[in-house]
Amino acid sequence: MASSRKTTLIKIMEIDDEIKRIKSDSTYRRVRRNLRILKESRTGGRLIRVRSPDDIDSFIMVRRNSEEMKEVLSKYEDIVEQYDKRVRNLAKEKAELERNLFA
Numbered sequence: 001m002a003s004s005r006k007t008t009l010i011k012i013m014e015i016d017d018e019i020k021r022i023k024s025d026s027t028y029r030r031v032r033r034n035l036r037i038l039k040e041s042r043t044g045g046r047l048i049r050v051r052s053p054d055d056i057d058s059f060i061m062v063r064r065n066s067e068e069m070k071e072v073l074s075k076y077e078d079i080v081e082q083y084d085k086r087v088r089n090l091a092k093e094k095a096e097l098e099r100n101l102f103a
Contacts, residue, residue, distance in 0.1 A: 008101045015094040019087055028083050030056055035076040038062075038069060053079060 022028060034050040052060045053075035062069040 005101060008097050012094055012097050012101070015090050015097070019090050019094075022083060022087055022090075025083075027056055028080075031076055031079050031083075035073070035080055038073045038076065 030051055031053070034053075037048065037050055046064050047061045048064055048069070049059055049061050050072065052058045053072055060072070062072055
């Protein structure tokens with residue numbers, strides 16, 4: 001019984017570490033920052049400089065409210081959704097383990 005509780009606690013801690021690792025991942029942070037820039041940028045010129053969703057190390061210029069901007073925005077939302085889905089699945093797994101551990 002005690003080894004099972006210990007194993008469950010270790011698994012919970014591993015899940016916590018994985019969630020923290022995902023949220024602190026540099027690519028994830030860059031994608032979220034660029035998504036925020038595209039959604040909230042209301043001042044400045046007509047062009048917005050953001051990182052390319054296809055190659056996060058290069059920059060692209062997109063015209064505000066253009067079809068190209070909408071495509072880039074859609075790609076960024078898809079990438080963020082993939083990360084968020086992984087975090088949600090880990091959180092569900094952690095909650096289930098906690099429920100079994102403390103029930």
